[in-house]
Amino acid sequence: MSCRTQLPSWQALTTASEQLKTQHLKSLFEQDVTRFEQFSRQIPGLLFDFSKQLIDTDTFTQLVKLAEECDLAQWRDKLFAGEKINITEDRAVLHVALRNRGNTPIYVDGENVMDQVNSELEKMKVFSHKVRSGDWLGYTGKAVKDVVAIGVGGSNLGPQMVTEALSAYADDTLNVHYVSNVDGVQLAQVLDKVCPETTLFVISSKTFTTSETMTNARSAVTWFLNAAQNEAEIAKHFVAVSTNLEKTRAFGISDENVFTMWDWVGGRFSLWSAIGLPIALYLGYDKFEAILEGAYEVDEHFKNASFDQNIPLIMALLSVWNTSFLGYQSQAILPYDQALHMLPAYLQQGEMESNGKHVTFAGQTVPYTTVPLIWGMTGINGQHAFYQCLHQGNVIVPADFIASLKPQRDVAKHHDILLSNFFAQTEALMAGVNEQQVRADLSAKGKSEAEIERLLPHKIHEGNRPTTSMILDEVDAKAVGRLIALYEHKIFCQGIILEVCSFDQWGVELGKGLASAIEAELTQDGVTHPHDSSTAGLIAYYKQNR
Ligand code: F6P
Numbered sequence: 001m002s003c004r005t006q007l008p009s010w011q012a013l014t015t016a017s018e019q020l021k022t023q024h025l026k027s028l029f030e031q032d033v034t035r036f037e038q039f040s041r042q043i044p045g046l047l048f049d050f051s052k053q054l055i056d057t058d059t060f061t062q063l064v065k066l067a068e069e070c071d072l073a074q075w076r077d078k079l080f081a082g083e084k085i086n087i088t089e090d091r092a093v094l095h096v097a098l099r100n101r102g103n104t105p106i107y108v109d110g111e112n113v114m115d116q117v118n119s120e121l122e123k124m125k126v127f128s129h130k131v132r133s134g135d136w137l138g139y140t141g142k143a144v145k146d147v148v149a150i151g152v153g154g155s156n157l158g159p160q161m162v163t164e165a166l167s168a169y170a171d172d173t174l175n176v177h178y179v180s181n182v183d184g185v186q187l188a189q190v191l192d193k194v195c196p197e198t199t200l201f202v203i204s205s206k207t208f209t210t211s212e213t214m215t216n217a218r219s220a221v222t223w224f225l226n227a228a229q230n231e232a233e234i235a236k237h238f239v240a241v242s243t244n245l246e247k248t249r250a251f252g253i254s255d256e257n258v259f260t261m262w263d264w265v266g267g268r269f270s271l272w273s274a275i276g277l278p279i280a281l282y283l284g285y286d287k288f289e290a291i292l293e294g295a296y297e298v299d300e301h302f303k304n305a306s307f308d309q310n311i312p313l314i315m316a317l318l319s320v321w322n323t324s325f326l327g328y329q330s331q332a333i334l335p336y337d338q339a340l341h342m343l344p345a346y347l348q349q350g351e352m353e354s355n356g357k358h359v360t361f362a363g364q365t366v367p368y369t370t371v372p373l374i375w376g377m378t379g380i381n382g383q384h385a386f387y388q389c390l391h392q393g394n395v396i397v398p399a400d401f402i403a404s405l406k407p408q409r410d411v412a413k414h415h416d417i418l419l420s421n422f423f424a425q426t427e428a429l430m431a432g433v434n435e436q437q438v439r440a441d442l443s444a445k446g447k448s449e450a451e452i453e454r455l456l457p458h459k460i461h462e463g464n465r466p467t468t469s470m471i472l473d474e475v476d477a478k479a480v481g482r483l484i485a486l487y488e489h490k491i492f493c494q495g496i497i498l499e500v501c502s503f504d505q506w507g508v509e510l511g512k513g514l515a516s517a518i519e520a521e522l523t524q525d526g527v528t529h530p531h532d533s534s535t536a537g538l539i540a541y542y543k544q545n546r
Helices: 008-020 025-031 057-069 072-081 113-133 157-165 184-193 211-228 231-237 245-251 274-283 285-304 311-325 343-355 379-383 387-392 414-431 435-444 449-459 477-498 506-523 533-545
Strands: 040-043 046-049 146-150 175-179 199-204 238-242 258-260 330-335 373-376 399-406 467-474
Touching: 008 057, 008 311, 025 414, 040 285, 040 311, 046 311, 046 477, 057 072, 057 311, 057 477, 072 285, 072 477, 113 258, 113 274, 113 285, 146 184, 146 211, 146 274, 157 175, 157 274, 157 343, 157 477, 175 184, 175 274, 184 211, 199 211, 199 231, 199 274, 211 231, 211 238, 211 506, 231 238, 238 245, 238 274, 245 258, 258 274, 274 285, 285 311, 285 477, 311 330, 311 477, 330 343, 330 379, 343 373, 343 477, 379 414, 387 414, 399 414, 414 467, 435 449, 467 477, 506 533
Parallel strands: 146 175, 146 199, 199 238, 238 258, 330 373, 330 399, 399 467
Antiparallel strands: 040 046, 046 467
C-alpha cells in the first residue's frame, strides 16, 4: 500500500474533501470576495486563475503540505541535477538540460551533458540555416521546398503541435508535413503533394525500431528511389533523429546526417532536442531558440518559486485533488485559441503515458486513481459538441481553459467574441442556473405554471464544475515554450505526489511488440498462431475478404 495515504496531509485532505463535496463554488465566491486575489498567480506572459476550483484556504494549505510531505523539493533537485529518477530504466530525466539557457553544468555519469546539448543545438542551427537558405541541394541541384517529418508519439506530437501553434509566424520558405500513422493513406496523401527533387525527409525515432515509423520511412525511400534511381542520392534527402546510430547506419543514413539525442530524453519530453528539427526547419532556428527560452523561464520559476506560488506544482496539486480526492476521473483541455488546437492530443500523451500507472515506486498497488483521462478540443468547437455534458451530465469534468490576450491575427471583433465565450463558460460551469433563476426566466417568458413545472428539471444547471483559466499574452514561440514546460513540470509533480514512475511506458512497449506476430500471419503463407475465438475469427474474416 502507498505510504502517501498515511501522510497527515493526505488524511486531512480526505476529511476536507468530504466537507467540500457539500459546498457549492458559487457560495464560496459569495462568502469570500477575495477568491480571485487569493487563488490566482502570474508569471511573465501568463495569468493562472484557479479560484474556480473547489478548494478553500485550508485545503490549499494542506495541498501545499502534501507536496512538502512528499519531499517534492528534494525530488525537484534530483530532476535538475540529472539523478536517475527514471527508476525502472535507470535513467536521468533531463529535458530541462535541453533548454538550459543558463548553461550551468549538469552531470550524468560524471559527464557534463551541456557540451553534448550545445553541440547538437549548433548542428541543428547550421543545418536548418543551410536548408532554409537554399544551400542544401537535392539530387538534381534544387533547393528543398518540402520537409516530410516521419515519426510517431513523442517523436511526432510535440513538433506537430508546435508547428500548428506557430504557423502564423512561418514564412513561405518551406512546407512541413507530418506522417505518423502506418495507415498508408497518410503517407500517400503527403507524397502526392511533394516532389522527390525538392523534398527532405526527417526520420525521427529515438529507438529507430518503432515499426510504424520504420515502415513509413522505408516506403518513403522506395518512393524517392523510384525517381532518383541511385541509392547514393539518399544522403541528400534523408536525415534522421535518433539515439541509435547502428540502426540509422543500417537504414542507409550516413552519420553526418544523424542528429542525436540521449537516453535521458524521454520521447514525450523530447521536442526541445533534435526531435524539434522540423520546427527549426519550418520557423527558423531563432524561433526554435525562443521556444527553449520560454521553457527555461518556467524551469527557473519551478526551481525557485515557493510552493504556494509555484504554478506547475499548483496545477499538479489541483489534479491530484480533483482526481484522487474528489473522484473526478477525467480532465478536459479546452484552448480558446485555434493555434493550440493540438494541445489536447499532445497532453494526452504527456499526462497519460507518464502517470497512467498503478503501482508505487516500490511496486505496490496504489489505492487511489492516478491520472485522469485527458481529452478536449478547441473550446468553441467543444461548446457545440460535448459541453452539454460538461454543464448538465452526471459526471463532473474539471477543465483547463486556455486563451490569449492578443490573437495571432486580428480579424474584426472575433477575438472579443471568442473571449466572451471563454469567460461565460467558466462562469456558467461554476455558478450554474438554480431553480429560482429558471422559474423567473420562464415566467418572464409568459409560460404557464404547469409548463414551468414540466420544464424546470430540464433547465436547472447545478454548476459547481471546477475550472482553471490560463490567459497567455499571445501564442508566440516563447509562450508555447512556457506553456509546455508548465505542463511538463505539472506531470513531474503529479508523479511524485502520486508516487508513480512518470518516465517509463511499459504498457506502450507491450503494444509495440504485440502486432509483429500477427503481421506474419497476415503477410506470410502458412503462418498461424493460437488465438481466442474472437481474434481468430477476425483475422480469418480479414484474410478471406481483403
Ligand atoms: O508512443 C509510445 C512511444 O513509446 C513513445 O514513448 C515514444 O515517444 C514513441 O513511442 C516513439 O518511439 P520512437 O521515438 O523510439 O520511435
